[in-house]
Every structure is written in C-alpha cells, then in structure tokens.
Amino acid sequence: EVQLAESGGGLVRPGGSLRLSCTASAFTLSNAWMSWVRQAPGKGLEWVGRIKSKSDGGTIDYAAPLKGRFTIARDDSKNILYLQMNSLKTEDTAVYYCTMIHYEILTGYLVSWGQGTLVTVSS
Amino acid sequence: EIVLTQSPGTLSLSPGERATLSCRASQSISTSYIAWYQQKPGQAPRLLVYGASNRATGIPDRFSGSGSATDFILTISRLEPEDIAVYYCQQYGNSPPWTFGQGTKVEIK
Numbered sequence: 110e111v112q113l114a115e116s117g118g119g120l121v122r123p124g125g126s127l128r129l130s131c132t133a134s135a136f137t138l139s140n141a142w143m144s145w146v147r148q149a150p151g152k153g154l155e156w157v158g159r160i161k162s163k164s165d166g167g168t169i170d171y172a173a174p175l176k177g178r179f180t181i182a183r184d185d186s187k188n189i190l191y192l193q194m195n196s197l198k199t200e201d202t203a204v205y206y207c208t209m210i211h212y213e214i215l216t217g218y219l220v221s222w223g224q225g226t227l228v229t230v231s232s
Numbered sequence: 233e234i235v236l237t238q239s240p241g242t243l244s245l246s247p248g249e250r251a252t253l254s255c256r257a258s259q260s261i262s263t264s265y266i267a268w269y270q271q272k273p274g275q276a277p278r279l280l281v282y283g284a285s286n287r288a289t290g291i292p293d294r295f296s297g298s299g300s301a302t303d304f305i306l307t308i309s310r311l312e313p314e315d316i317a318v319y320y321c322q323q324y325g326n327s328p329p330w331t332f333g334q335g336t337k338v339e340i341k
Contacts, residue, residue, distance in 0.1 A: 144330075146277075154269070154277065154320050154332040170328035173233070206276060215326045218267040218282040225276055 111135050111221040113207045118226030125197050129226055131190040131207030139163065139185035142210035142217055145192050147203040148225075155203070157181075157192070159210065197230045204228075234258055234323050238333035246341045251308040253336045255321035260301045265324045268297055268306045271335075272317045280319075281306065308338070316340055 112134040121127050133141070142165070145157035158171040160181045169181050180193040190207055204225040211220035235258040245251055255266065264284035269277040279288040281297035284304055294309045308315055321333040 153318075153335045154271075154322070156322075156328075156330045156332060159328060159330070172329050211282070216265060216324050218265075218279065218324050219269070219277075219322070220279055220282075220288070222276040222278070 111209060113221060113223035115207050115223045115226035118228045120229045121197055122232055123197060123199055123230055126195045127228060129192040129205055131223060133188045138188040142212050143190050144208045144210055144219060145181060146206045146208055149203045199230050202228060202230045233329055234331055236321055236323060236331055236333035238321060238336045240336060242337045242339060244339045244341045245311050247311055247313060249311050251311050251338055253306040253319055255304040255333050257302045257323060261323050261325060264300055266304045267322045267324060269320045270317045313340055
C-alpha cells in the first residue's frame with residue numbers, strides 16, 4: 110500500500126523559511142508525478158503545485174500566488190519529495206499534504222494522500 | 233484559471249436519503265478531468281471519483297459521479313452516518329493550475 114509521510118512542519122516567523130519533506134513508501138518515487146496541496150485552518154483545499162517524473166520531463170507547475178516563493182523538488186534516490194517555502198506569510202499557515210498523482214495521458218488525479226504536516230507562520 | 237463553484241454549501245439529510253452535490257466550472261473541462269474527494273473531520277482527503285464518473289478503488293457503489301463540460305454531480309444514493317464529511321470537487325486539466333471547489337458539508341439531520 111502506498112504510504113506518504115510528511116515532516117518538517119512547525120512554527121516559523123513571518124519572512125522565514127521552512128522545508129517540508131515527504132517520504133514515499135511502497136512505490137518508486139522516480140516513476141511518479143507528485144503534488145502538494147494545503148489547507149488553512151477551517152478552510153478548503155488549495156493546490157500548491159505539481160512535479161512530473163523525470164522521464165516525463167520533470168516539469169514543475171505552481172499555483173500563481175505561490176510562484177517565486179515556493180519550490181518543489183525531488184530526490185528520487187532517497188524517495189523523498191520536498192517543498193521549500195521562503196518569505197513565509199501568516200496566510201501560509203496551513204496543513205500541507207503530499208499527494209501522489211495517478212498519471213493518465215498528460216495529467217492525473219490525486220490518488221494517494223499523506224496525513225499532512227502543520228505549518229504555523231506567526232510572530 | 234478555472235473556478236469551481238460547489239453547491240449547496242451545507243446539505244442536511246436523514247440517513248437513507250439521497251444526496252446531490254453540484255460542482256459548476258467557469259469554463260468547459262475537457263475529457264471530464266474532474267475528481268471528487270471526501271474529507272472526514274481530522275482526516276486527510278480521500279479520492280472518491282475521477283474522470284467525472286469513475287469510482288476509485290474501494291469506494292462503495294452508493295457514491296456515483298456524473299456530468300460533463302461545466303456541470304458535474306456527485307450523488308450519494310442512500311446516506312449513511314459515516315458519510316458525514318466535506319466533499320470537494322477538483323479539476324485536473326492538462327494545463328495547470330489545478331483548482332478545487334470550496335466544498336460541500338454533508339450533515340446528518
């Protein structure tokens with residue numbers, strides 16, 4: 110069974126940085142397209158971005174408001190997905206979910222989800 | 233960016249009743265790249281339906297999806313107490329950004 114375990118969340122000051130990790134189990138990360146989704150407290154789901162597998166070009170796409178501050182990366186040798194978050198704002202406070210995409214002809218849906226890690230941006 | 237609008241915001245029904253959740257897109261979604269997710273309190277979301285009408289693995293057949301172009305529906309044919317959750321639609325077209333609807337909360341009356 111696919112397992113995704115996020116880590117790295119915590120309390121950070123506005124303007125600070127944080128790197129989240131997502132450790133994948135029971136599948137080979139290098140073959141997978143992956144995505145990050147976040148959810149502010151009491152709010153709905155917000156798509157953060159997506160990274161394709163290297164064999165499909167490794168293209169990375171981001172939600173427009175986050176582009177330039179957030180960076181998705183992958184270390185396929187360690188089976189770990191990352192989300193680097195810089196210049197954090199209070200409105201970035203959220204649970205961040207790592208998800209695996211079921212790929213089907215140029216796109217795919219979010220078939221597996223981790224349990225999430227909470228990021229709190231506060232002074 | 234494609235905006236998804238879900239209605240109603242909250243649905244309050246009795247066990248055994250039929251639930252109809254709507255998701256309307258601001259523009260036509262090619263090849264019905266719509267998914268539905270269920271999120272129970274304190275849990276991560278779970279995939280219910282993909283491709284507008286295909287049930288995900290292990291999802292009970294009381295859940296069904298339908299629709300095309302700009303109008304999509306998730307139906308729960310006979311509501312069970314364990315179906316209490318927030319339901320989100322999402323479009324995953326070829327060209328990001330992907331977007332979610334704001335969610336419909338299903339309550340048991």
